[in-house]
Amino acid sequence: MERYNAEGMNKLLKMNTERARIMAKTNDTYIVYSSEDGIVREYPNGEKVVVNVKK
Template identity: 50%
Template sequence: MVSRLNQIKDLQKLIKLTGDRAKLDAKANETYIVYKTKDGQIVKEYYNGTIVPVSDEEVPHA
């Protein structure tokens, strides 16, 4: 049986790999990725490394 700790480590690794892949795709397509920082701020990270906070005006409200 796989331990709970190993499952968590595997999940953390998958999350990191997914983010890394998104950054590679953004670079290849000269676009950006959007994510939430550890501080809770939503940001756009452009392919050139520029990070810009997303303002409330940019977020569509349903």
């Protein structure tokens, strides 16, 4: 397995995130990720819903 430096990993993560957004929009579904606010569902129309609020 090829090793990545921090810059390479950040680039890879950004590319995969964008790919997930495109696929979600194509399939009319949402993506889920963790943010400072908690677990977030992001819908293709841009709506974001915090599902699990961090305390």
